[in-house]
Amino acid sequence: MPRRRVALSVAAGAVALAGVGAFTAAQAGERSPALAHSTARYTAPTGDRDGSFTFTTDVTASSGIDSLKVLAWPADSALGEKGPTAEEMADVESATCEPAADDTVRCTYTTAVTRSDxxxxxxxxxxxxxxxxxxxxxxxxDPRAADFKVG
Known part of the structure; x- marks a missing residue:
């Protein structure tokens, strides 16, 4: 094969590999956020002190996290087996997220629980x-990222 063809073949191969690499990188950037280490803690009010509900999770996303919405719901409710949909979650309160690692943030949602609540x-x-x-x-x-008991 003449040198010119070899050079063109090598150049075309390099362009093709670069395109595949760019496509792979773009696809990796499109991954959905991943949740890990989710925990929920409920503390009932006692005496004249409010209780609290706290949810914590680690969220990993290569592009970063825009928001984490949190909703606690009773297992025996109208939400049934499936839980709230993404559309229903859009207007609920957001957690506060702080950097934890390269592409990971630790998000925490805390709210007071009054005697009336x-x-x-x-x-x-x-x-x-x-x-x-x-x-x-x-x-x-994730409609069931964590569970807790109210008792």
Whole structure:
């Protein structure tokens, strides 16, 4: 094969590999956020002190995290087996997220639980639903990221 063809073949191969690499990098950037180490803690009010509900999770996304929405819901509710949808989660409160590692943030949501809140809340198992939205627009919805008991 003449040198000119070899040079053109090598150049075309390099362009093709660069294109595949760029496509792979773009696809890697499109991954949905990943949740890990999710925990929920409920503390009932005692005496004259409010209780609290705290949810914490680690979220990894190569493009960064735009928001993490959190909703606690009773297992024996109208939400049934599936839990809230991503659309239903859009207007709920957001957690506060702080950097934890390269592409990972630790998100925490905390709210007070008053005596009135506790008295009006169903007893038993509750689930925590989350909607993580990355800066690139991809989302991850988990209707049962963690569980806790109200008793």
């Amino acid at each position: 506790a008295a009006d809340s169903p007893r038993g198992t509750w689930h925590v639903a989350v909607l993580a939205t990355a800066k690139n627009g991809t989302t991850t919805s």
